[in-house]
Amino acid sequence: MKTIAIGIGKNCNIIQAISIFEKTYDANFILIDNDDELVSAILNDDIDAVVRGSLPASGVIKEVKKHFPDISRATFVHGDEHEFLLTPVGIDEGSTVEEKLKIAVNCGNFLRKLSKEPKIAVLADGRKGDYGRSEKISKSIDDSEALTQLIEENTDFEVKNYYILIEQALKDDCNVLIAPDGIIGNIIFRTLILVNSWPSCGAITFGINGIYIDTSRDQSVEGYLRSLKFAYKLANL
Numbered sequence: 001m002k003t004i005a006i007g008i009g010k011n012c013n014i015i016q017a018i019s020i021f022e023k024t025y026d027a028n029f030i031l032i033d034n035d036d037e038l039v040s041a042i043l044n045d046d047i048d049a050v051v052r053g054s055l056p057a058s059g060v061i062k063e064v065k066k067h068f069p070d071i072s073r074a075t076f077v078h079g080d081e082h083e084f085l086l087t088p089v090g091i092d093e094g095s096t097v098e099e100k101l102k103i104a105v106n107c108g109n110f111l112r113k114l115s116k117e118p119k120i121a122v123l124a125d126g127r128k129g130d131y132g133r134s135e136k137i138s139k140s141i142d143d144s145e146a147l148t149q150l151i152e153e154n155t156d157f158e159v160k161n162y163y164i165l166i167e168q169a170l171k172d173d174c175n176v177l178i179a180p181d182g183i184i185g186n187i188i189f190r191t192l193i194l195v196n197s198w199p200s201c202g203a204i205t206f207g208i209n210g211i212y213i214d215t216s217r218d219q220s221v222e223g224y225l226r227s228l229k230f231a232y233k234l235a236n237l
Contacts, residue, residue, distance in 0.1 A: 002048040002235045004228070005030040005041035007055025009217055014053040017224035025232055039063045042212050049211040049231035051202065053224065056217055061090065061205075070207040072103045073214055074110075074176075075189050076230065079199040084175045085111070089189050089203055093182035097143050100178055101150045106206035107176045108157045113237060120159040120176040121169035122148045125184075128163050140180050147178070194218060201230035211235055 008014060008031050018029060030047065032038050038060050041050045052060070065071050072094070074087035085107045088094030094103060108118035125140035132138055141163065148161040157176075162169040166188070169177055179185030192198040194216065200223060202213040213231045215224065 001026055001028050002232060003028045003030065003046070004231055004235070005032055005038070005044075005047050005050045006228075007032050007038050007051065007053035007057055009033070009054035009056055011054035011217055011219070013219060013221040014224045016221045017228055020221070020225055021228045021232075025229075027232060035059050035063070042208065042210055043067060045210070047210070048235040049213065051213045051224075051227050051231050052215045052217075053227075054215075054217045054219070061214075064208065064212075068208045070102065072099070072106060072206050073203040074103070074107050074206070075193070075203040076201040077192065077198055078201050078226070078230075082170060082198070084170075084177055085204075086177050086179070086185060086189055086192075088179060088182040089185045090182045091186050094179065094185065095181055097147050097150065100143075100147050101154065103206070104147070104151050104157070104159075104176065104178055105155060107178075108155060110204065110206070111175060116175060118157040118176055119172075119174045120151060120157050120178065121166075121172070121174035122151070122159065122161045122178050123166055123169070123180055123184075124161070124163045125180050126164050130164075144180070193223075199223075199226060202227035204230075204234070 041047050074085040075089050094100050111118045122144050124144035126137040151159040193200045202215040205212040211234050213227050215227050
């Protein structure tokens, strides 16, 4: 039997999700109501998976980074029409080309664990023809081109620079979307998942020894249930 630790905050949808999950799956749940215990669970090798649940957990990633400094996260969007990893989604992640290269490698290797071949879309703040409209836009375009080249040189993953055309990347069935930075990635996540209700399994955390699924404290019952199923699946790989 797998042991899954779950953060319990003010959003009671996570409690309902656990109740539904237990009707079908056999797992031992540890309910946690504070950051310190959630961090301890992530670092505990005897716990098979940890799900943030509805706990605010504002200091969790900061504390875990003391033990694993190269942490990054990618939200797994999984539905009938679309299936992809969106990254970076932490507002303090993906600020450099080098960091986004590590994220791309982590995402590609993770998909291959799931027997899926990575098809990476690199995104930027504007179209290629928007170069020069502002210093920020030009730097983002430069970074996206450098990142695309580095992924080509350092991996065997399929990769293409879509610049700002996220809609085209989705039409082309890309299964890794790399946002220009974590702030934009977080806004894309909130727009797709929290506003438009695209199905998300939560964000898988790379760069740690165990399994930690980061979820929004505002998720629905169905959203939390997907995260529990995702954690359970990963724990059984």
